[in-house]
Amino acid sequence: MNLLLIRLIIFAVLFFAGLKLYRMYREWKLDREGQLEDASHQEGNQMVRCSWCQVHVPESEALREQGEWFCSSAHRDRYLQEQRPEE
Known part of the structure; x- marks a missing residue:
């Protein structure tokens, strides 16, 4: 036992x-x-530089227009306005 x-x-x-x-x-x-x-x-998740303010943002959050990266739509619009020739 x-x-x-x-x-x-x-x-x-x-x-x-x-x-x-x-x-x-x-x-x-x-x-x-x-x-x-x-x-x-x-x-x-690569970092890209905003063409307007030079701030780095993740590629997944960035906007791309005409081969350039931007951190926001406002910076994209300002950059594109300056790039257009004056009429």
Whole structure:
């Protein structure tokens, strides 16, 4: 009877230790995947310079007109007005 109880305690300890190791592995794996995802996300977002005010903005937020980058539609309109020849 005592041997059965000892085996049961050893089994329970090994089970909980294995469960703890599995959770640690899963957390490490999720952290690693998150870091790789963050790195790939940062690489794809290039910075461009506004042709009017020279401020750098992410390419995804910038406006492009006639091959030039702009941080806002107001700066785009001002830049294009200055580029047009006076009639």
